[in-house]
Amino acid sequence: MAQARPGDTRLIHDLIGIGFGPSNVAMAIALSEHNARVGAEEAVTAHFFEQQPCFGWHRGMLIDDATMQVSFLKDLVTLRNPASEFSFLCYLKSRGRLIDFINHKNLFPLRVEFHDYFEWAADQVDGMVSYGHEVVGVMPVVRDGAVEYLDVTVRSAEGLAVHRTRNLVLGTGLRPLMPEGVERTDHVWHNSDLLAKVDGLDGTAPERFVVVGAGQSAAENVAFLHRRFPQAEICAVFSRYGYSPADDSSFANRIFDPAAVDDFFSAPQDVKRRLMDYHGNTNYSVVDIDLIDDLYRQMYQEKVLGTERLRFLNVSRLTDVKETPGGVRATVTSLVTGEDTLLDADVVIYATGYSPADPIGLLGEVADRCLRDDEGRVRVERDYRIATDPDLRCGIYLQGGTEHTHGITSPLLSNTAVRVGEILDSLLDRGLKSASDEARTVADGTGGTAR
Numbered sequence: 001m002a003q004a005r006p007g008d009t010r011l012i013h014d015l016i017g018i019g020f021g022p023s024n025v026a027m028a029i030a031l032s033e034h035n036a037r038v039g040a041e042e043a044v045t046a047h048f049f050e051q052q053p054c055f056g057w058h059r060g061m062l063i064d065d066a067t068m069q070v071s072f073l074k075d076l077v078t079l080r081n082p083a084s085e086f087s088f089l090c091y092l093k094s095r096g097r098l099i100d101f102i103n104h105k106n107l108f109p110l111r112v113e114f115h116d117y118f119e120w121a122a123d124q125v126d127g128m129v130s131y132g133h134e135v136v137g138v139m140p141v142v143r144d145g146a147v148e149y150l151d152v153t154v155r156s157a158e159g160l161a162v163h164r165t166r167n168l169v170l171g172t173g174l175r176p177l178m179p180e181g182v183e184r185t186d187h188v189w190h191n192s193d194l195l196a197k198v199d200g201l202d203g204t205a206p207e208r209f210v211v212v213g214a215g216q217s218a219a220e221n222v223a224f225l226h227r228r229f230p231q232a233e234i235c236a237v238f239s240r241y242g243y244s245p246a247d248d249s250s251f252a253n254r255i256f257d258p259a260a261v262d263d264f265f266s267a268p269q270d271v272k273r274r275l276m277d278y279h280g281n282t283n284y285s286v287v288d289i290d291l292i293d294d295l296y297r298q299m300y301q302e303k304v305l306g307t308e309r310l311r312f313l314n315v316s317r318l319t320d321v322k323e324t325p326g327g328v329r330a331t332v333t334s335l336v337t338g339e340d341t342l343l344d345a346d347v348v349i350y351a352t353g354y355s356p357a358d359p360i361g362l363l364g365e366v367a368d369r370c371l372r373d374d375e376g377r378v379r380v381e382r383d384y385r386i387a388t389d390p391d392l393r394c395g396i397y398l399q400g401g402t403e404h405t406h407g408i409t410s411p412l413l414s415n416t417a418v419r420v421g422e423i424l425d426s427l428l429d430r431g432l433k434s435a436s437d438e439a440r441t442v443a444d445g446t447g448g449t450a451r
Contacts, residue, residue: 013045014432016152016165018135018362020050021057022118022413023399024171026076027420028125029086034424044424044432047163049154051134055122060192061217062112063224069216069246069288070256070414071107072114076121079258080417086124091117132156138168138363140392147392150366167427170362171399174354182350187328188321191217191351198228206232206346210330212318213351214238216246219287221351223295226310235311235343237318237332243295246286247279255279255407256414264407265382272407279408284353313341321348356411359386359401366392373404380405383426384419395430397423 015031017024028048035043077084084090088109092098095116101109109117122129133156141149141164152163176190184190189197191213206229211221218236226234254260255275264275295310302308313332319340320331328348332341359378360367371379371387378401379387386396399419400411409415 011045011164012149013047013163013165015044015046015167015169015427016150016163017046017048017169017171018152019171019173019399020048020052020055020122020129020131021171021173022076023173023416023420024048024169025055025118025122025125026416027169027171027399027423028128029077029084029121030080030420030424032125032128033081033084033086034428044427046128048129049133049135049152050129050131053132055119055131057115057118058111058192059115060195061220062115062195063220064110064112066111066220067108068111068114069108069248070412072109073107074414075117075417077417080421086121088114088117091120094120130154130156135362136160138366140366140369145391147366147369147394150394150396165394166432167395167397169397169399169423170359172357172359172362173400175357177353177355178350179352182321185323187323187345187347189347189349191221191349192354194221194224194349198225201229201346204346208233208235208343208345210235210237210318210328210332210343210345210348211351212237212348213285213353214240214243214287215285215351215353216287216291217353218351219243219291219295221349222310223291225349226298231309232346233309233311235313235332235345237313237316239315239317239335241314242312243287243292244281244285245289245292246283247281248288252279252282255282256409256412258415258418261406261410261415261418262382264410265405272404276403276408283408283412316341318348356401359398360396363396366396370396375404377404382406384410384423385426395427397426399423 017027028046031044031046072088075088077086078088089098092101133154135152136155137153139151139153140147141151149164149166150168152165154161154163176192178184178190182188184193209225209232211218211225211234218238222234222236225232264272267275299310299312302310315335316332317335318330319333322329324344327344327346330343330345330348332343333339360370363370369389369392371389373379380398380402381387384397384399384402386398388396402410410419
């Protein structure tokens, strides 16, 4: 624990962001627009640290024909500021495709196009981010018995550096989830590895892939591999009879409205559980109906022609995977009969989802000041700020890991623009500088950046 000393003249940021995925890019844009509106005296000083060497968002799943599952209007800014110059429509204008997109009559852009939009937006606020910088620790800075600042230790090619802040916003994203005891290897992948690894198979004439999972990513993997390797057999393994369609009907989609966050946050715990049960099929382990129909049509056509390459091992589970020379042997067990089917494959791909990064895993002893609920989960206020003991005066905000308090929509892209606006409002409402800060800053003339 660090003690603040009289005459400590290091630059104190109003906000430091950990991670620079879409959520914190949106946060940086909101700050940039605020600062441009209010001028230097009321500007919020902020900086973000991202361990990747450049912006990247699920690069392993940017399949050429995969589309977004949310409307382009749910971009980084529009629901917060429809007049923003950082909107997807402004991006299209800058790329010379606005008219073409309108003529396309489609609300759902290609995923690779939306990734390009994210990169375009990130490039416009790149003065607020340091890439290739990994946050490795956070320490409390105590003044008069209270934690007034947080010292953030960052590792880069230049070594370690410490940056001081009044507030943190954590946007550390998701981590690939593998079944317990299963390790990723050259022949056992998570679907997030798909595009990074599949090129290494060119020229090897793979004979069989096994894809595990029943969600959108699993179905996209099956379709992609079937198209990419026209001689290979693709075996889809899942415990259901078939893929379940996503409920994207108009009324069900209201679960993604910003107002739904208020409803969920204020609801009793039993209602929270019911809402998650009712509406899980809008987002989890479900597939777009068009893709389901395409896969079934392809499977049936192959049966008619006697050229079956697309196999669906339903009501089954992958129970064992063993490495073999040049591949793997997968054991698929029927949930009905218990019978095992052995499949020798070049690659097994687990499309088994993601788990949120531990929201307070980096906070060290600061985590001891974060309050928990009866189930041991971190408590989060409506403004996405972690509830802490009164002696921690810094705000620690979450962009993810808030489903238990804010509902299914809270961490998703659908809510990103609104969420960052609420976090910014909270920062401003709570006040950013103490009188002692301002006095020292004037006296010392401190400045600079955390690049």
